[in-house]
Amino acid sequence: MSSTPHESQTFSAESYFETQPQPPSLLADIEGVHEFIERQRQANRSVVLVTSGGTTVPLELNVVRFLDNFSAGTRGATSAEYFLKAGYAVIFMHRQFSLQPFSRHYSHSTNPFLNFLEIDAALPSSSTIDSAFPYSNDPPPTTPTPQITVTTAERTKLFSVLRAYKAVHAQGTLHMISFVSVNEYLWLLRAVSREMSVLGRKAMYYLAAAVSDFFLPQQRLSEHKIQSGKGNLSIEMDQVPKILKPLVSEWNPEGFIVSFKLETDETILIPKAQQALERYGHQVVIGNDLHHRKYRVVLISPVAQADAAKKTDGVLEPQPKYAEFWIEIDPDQPSNHPKEIEEDIIEELLKRHNAWIEGS
Amino acid sequence: MSSTPHESQTFSAESYFETQPQPPSLLADIEGVHEFIERQRQANRSVVLVTSGGTTVPLELNVVRFLDNFSAGTRGATSAEYFLKAGYAVIFMHRQFSLQPFSRHYSHSTNPFLNFLEIDAALPSSSTIDSAFPYSNDPPPTTPTPQITVTTAERTKLFSVLRAYKAVHAQGTLHMISFVSVNEYLWLLRAVSREMSVLGRKAMYYLAAAVSDFFLPQQRLSEHKIQSGKGNLSIEMDQVPKILKPLVSEWNPEGFIVSFKLETDETILIPKAQQALERYGHQVVIGNDLHHRKYRVVLISPVAQADAAKKTDGVLEPQPKYAEFWIEIDPDQPSNHPKEIEEDIIEELLKRHNAWIEGS
Incomplete structure (x- = not known):
C-alpha cells in the first residue's frame, strides 16, 4: 500500500460539507447539545467537548466493510472523569460502543461485572442449566426473586465509581453524543462547535478522537457488498479536510483548543x-x-x-x-x-x- | 473503489500459513483448548466451536489503521447461550471486546449496568462530586462500605441471566478465546479444528464470525503510520484463501460444519x-x-x-x-x-x- 497523489479533487472543509450528506440524526443531537450548553451557561460552568474513540470510513453504502482507526477510547473516557471532577461540564462525543466515563472501569475487561455479583439465596439443588436459563419456558418461580449483591472484594471500588457516577448524573454535567463514521464526526464537530461559541473563552476542546485522515466520498461508494470472487481489492481514498482550520478561525475563535x-x-x-x-x-x-x-x-x-x-x-x-x-x-x-x-x-x-x- | 485482478500472487491455504506469521499467543491458546476438549470428551459431550465478531486487516505493522468487518457479535453470543442451554460445550472464539454470552444482555446498551445499581445507605449530605471520586485522595471512610444492590425493576431479568452464567461456569462448559486480526483468526481456526478432530462427529462448527475476504500480506505492510501529507491513499489487498476447503477435507472431515x-x-x-x-x-x-x-x-x-x-x-x-x-x-x-x-x-x-x- 502507498500514499500517492492521484487525479481526484481535494476537499476543503467548505466543499466537504457541500458535497457529503448530513447525518439524519444531526438535528436531534444538536437540540440536546443546545439545551445542555444553555443550562451550563446559566450555571456559569466551563464546558469541555471531549471527543473520543476512532472514526470509521465505510467502503459500501450498505455497510459491511469499513476502514477504522485503532482506539478503545481510554484517553477520552478517563480524561472526561477528571474534567467532571474539576467541576467542568462535559460533552462526551464518542464512537458508539467505545469506553465511557465510569462504566469504563468495568468494560473491555477480563473481569466482567457478572463475576462480582452474588445471589443471596442458594440455588435450589434441583437447578440445572436448562431451568436456570433466561428464556426458559418454565413457570415463573413462586418464591420472590432473591436479592443480588456485590461481592465484598469489589465493593469498595465499585462504591466510589458508582457514587461519582450518581453525583454527576444528579448535577447534570455530563452529556453524551455518539458517532460511527468520520462523516458523522465532522458534521457533529462543526455543529457542536458553533453551539459552544456562546460560551466564549469558557469553551474548551479536547479532541482525543482518532479521526481518519482519509475517506471515500459518498459519490464513489459501492451500493452493495463488494464481491470477493472478482479478484483483489483496490481502494483509492481522498484526504479528509483539515477541520482544525475552520474550527479555530470561524466556528469558535475564542475557544481553548487542544x-x-x-x-x-x-x-x-x-x-x-x-x-x-x-x-x-x-x-x-x-x-x-x-x-x-x-x-x-x-x-x-x-x-x-x-x-x-x-x-x-x-x-x-x-x-x-x-x-x-x-x-x-x-x-x-x-x-x-x-x-x-x-x-x-x-x-x-x-x-x-x-x-x-x-x-x- | 473496485475489485480488480492485479499482478500479485494468489494465496492457497497452504501458502498462506507458509508465508504469514504465526501469532505469538497461539500455543498458549491451543493448550487451553486442548484441555477443555479432553474434559468434554471424557464427559461425552458434543462440542461446538462458535466463531463470532469481525476480523481486522491491519494496514500498518504498528497498528493505527485497519480494515474491519461490521459485526457486534450478537449472532454468535446469542447462539452460544442456546447451545449451552442444550447441553453442548462451547468454544467461543470471538473478536476481542465483541459481545459475549450472558454479559451481552448488559453490553453495547443505552442502559449501562451502573444505572441499575443502588447504594443502600444515603449519601452523606456533605458529599460533592470531588469527594465522591474514585481516585480522590481523601482519607478512606471510617464507616464500612455500604451494601450495593440491584434495583427491583431489573432484578428478575438479571437474576435469570446470572443464574445461567453461574451454572455454566460451575459445569465448565464454556471456553473463551479471542482474536483481533484475520491472521489470528485463521491460525486459531486451523489449530482448534485439528484439536476438535478427536471428537469425530460430535464436533460442530458454527462459523458466525464476519471474516474479511481480503488481507494485506505481512511482507507489504508499512512499518509506521502512513503519513497523510503525501496525497491520497491507495490500498491493494489480496484475497484471503478459502479456509472452508481444508477445514472440510483435511482438518476435520467428520465435523458438522455450518x-x-x-x-x-x-x-x-x-x-x-x-x-x-x-x-x-x-x-x-x-x-x-x-x-x-x-x-x-x-x-x-x-x-x-x-x-x-x-x-x-x-x-x-x-x-x-x-x-x-x-x-x-x-x-x-x-x-x-x-x-x-x-x-x-x-x-x-x-x-x-x-x-x-x-x-x-
Missing part, C-alpha cells in the same frame, strides 16, 4: 505537532507515541509573544517559538490503585485554560 | 450459498440479509443422495440438489421478553447434528 497527535515513530512527534500549531493557530497539541501513551505525553504550545521577546541581562536572546512540557508517570503502577496520566494532563490544562479565560 | 453468508442484496443469497456448498462440500450454509438478519434466515443444505433418487409413482423425478429451510420470527417482539431467532436456528441444527452423529 488537539492530539498520535505517532508510532516518536522522532517525528514534535515536528508534526509544531507544524499543526503553525498551520491552525490553536493553543495546545498533545503528542503521544502509540507504545508509551499511557506513561508519557508532551504538551506543545506556542510561546507567548511577551515571553519570546524578553531579555536576559539586557541581551536579546533568540527564543524558541514553541514550548514543550513533558508529563510522565511511573509505568509500574499498583494494580489496585493505579495513577492515571490523564489526572496530570487535565491538571495542567486547567491552569492554562484559566489563564486563557483571564487573558480575555 | 457456515454463514451475509449479503446486502437478498437476490444473490441463495445462489451464493449453493455455490459454497458445491465448492466445499460441508453441511449447512445459513444465509442472511443484513437488514432482516434478526427476523429471517435460510438454511441451505445438500439433499441426501437417497432422497434425490426417490421415485413418485414409479417415475424418476428430477430433485433439487439443495434444500432451503426458512426460519422466521415476528419482527414485533415484546421488549421485556423478546423471542430470539437464534433459539429456532439452534433447535433445527441440533436435530440435524443428531442425525449426523447417528449416520456415522
Whole structure:
C-alpha cells in the first residue's frame, strides 16, 4: 500500500460539507447539545467537548466493510472523569460502543461485572442449566426473586465509581453524543462547535478522537457488498479536510483548543505537532507515541509573544517559538490503585485554560 | 473503489500459513483448548466451536489503521447461550471486546449496568462530586462500605441471566478465546479444528464470525503510520484463501460444519450459498440479509443422495440438489421478553447434528 497523489479533487472543509450528506440524526443531537450548553451557561460552568474513540470510513453504502482507526477510547473516557471532577461540564462525543466515563472501569475487561455479583439465596439443588436459563419456558418461580449483591472484594471500588457516577448524573454535567463514521464526526464537530461559541473563552476542546485522515466520498461508494470472487481489492481514498482550520478561525475563535497527535515513530512527534500549531493557530497539541501513551505525553504550545521577546541581562536572546512540557508517570503502577496520566494532563490544562479565560 | 485482478500472487491455504506469521499467543491458546476438549470428551459431550465478531486487516505493522468487518457479535453470543442451554460445550472464539454470552444482555446498551445499581445507605449530605471520586485522595471512610444492590425493576431479568452464567461456569462448559486480526483468526481456526478432530462427529462448527475476504500480506505492510501529507491513499489487498476447503477435507472431515453468508442484496443469497456448498462440500450454509438478519434466515443444505433418487409413482423425478429451510420470527417482539431467532436456528441444527452423529 502507498500514499500517492492521484487525479481526484481535494476537499476543503467548505466543499466537504457541500458535497457529503448530513447525518439524519444531526438535528436531534444538536437540540440536546443546545439545551445542555444553555443550562451550563446559566450555571456559569466551563464546558469541555471531549471527543473520543476512532472514526470509521465505510467502503459500501450498505455497510459491511469499513476502514477504522485503532482506539478503545481510554484517553477520552478517563480524561472526561477528571474534567467532571474539576467541576467542568462535559460533552462526551464518542464512537458508539467505545469506553465511557465510569462504566469504563468495568468494560473491555477480563473481569466482567457478572463475576462480582452474588445471589443471596442458594440455588435450589434441583437447578440445572436448562431451568436456570433466561428464556426458559418454565413457570415463573413462586418464591420472590432473591436479592443480588456485590461481592465484598469489589465493593469498595465499585462504591466510589458508582457514587461519582450518581453525583454527576444528579448535577447534570455530563452529556453524551455518539458517532460511527468520520462523516458523522465532522458534521457533529462543526455543529457542536458553533453551539459552544456562546460560551466564549469558557469553551474548551479536547479532541482525543482518532479521526481518519482519509475517506471515500459518498459519490464513489459501492451500493452493495463488494464481491470477493472478482479478484483483489483496490481502494483509492481522498484526504479528509483539515477541520482544525475552520474550527479555530470561524466556528469558535475564542475557544481553548487542544488537539492530539498520535505517532508510532516518536522522532517525528514534535515536528508534526509544531507544524499543526503553525498551520491552525490553536493553543495546545498533545503528542503521544502509540507504545508509551499511557506513561508519557508532551504538551506543545506556542510561546507567548511577551515571553519570546524578553531579555536576559539586557541581551536579546533568540527564543524558541514553541514550548514543550513533558508529563510522565511511573509505568509500574499498583494494580489496585493505579495513577492515571490523564489526572496530570487535565491538571495542567486547567491552569492554562484559566489563564486563557483571564487573558480575555 | 473496485475489485480488480492485479499482478500479485494468489494465496492457497497452504501458502498462506507458509508465508504469514504465526501469532505469538497461539500455543498458549491451543493448550487451553486442548484441555477443555479432553474434559468434554471424557464427559461425552458434543462440542461446538462458535466463531463470532469481525476480523481486522491491519494496514500498518504498528497498528493505527485497519480494515474491519461490521459485526457486534450478537449472532454468535446469542447462539452460544442456546447451545449451552442444550447441553453442548462451547468454544467461543470471538473478536476481542465483541459481545459475549450472558454479559451481552448488559453490553453495547443505552442502559449501562451502573444505572441499575443502588447504594443502600444515603449519601452523606456533605458529599460533592470531588469527594465522591474514585481516585480522590481523601482519607478512606471510617464507616464500612455500604451494601450495593440491584434495583427491583431489573432484578428478575438479571437474576435469570446470572443464574445461567453461574451454572455454566460451575459445569465448565464454556471456553473463551479471542482474536483481533484475520491472521489470528485463521491460525486459531486451523489449530482448534485439528484439536476438535478427536471428537469425530460430535464436533460442530458454527462459523458466525464476519471474516474479511481480503488481507494485506505481512511482507507489504508499512512499518509506521502512513503519513497523510503525501496525497491520497491507495490500498491493494489480496484475497484471503478459502479456509472452508481444508477445514472440510483435511482438518476435520467428520465435523458438522455450518457456515454463514451475509449479503446486502437478498437476490444473490441463495445462489451464493449453493455455490459454497458445491465448492466445499460441508453441511449447512445459513444465509442472511443484513437488514432482516434478526427476523429471517435460510438454511441451505445438500439433499441426501437417497432422497434425490426417490421415485413418485414409479417415475424418476428430477430433485433439487439443495434444500432451503426458512426460519422466521415476528419482527414485533415484546421488549421485556423478546423471542430470539437464534433459539429456532439452534433447535433445527441440533436435530440435524443428531442425525449426523447417528449416520456415522
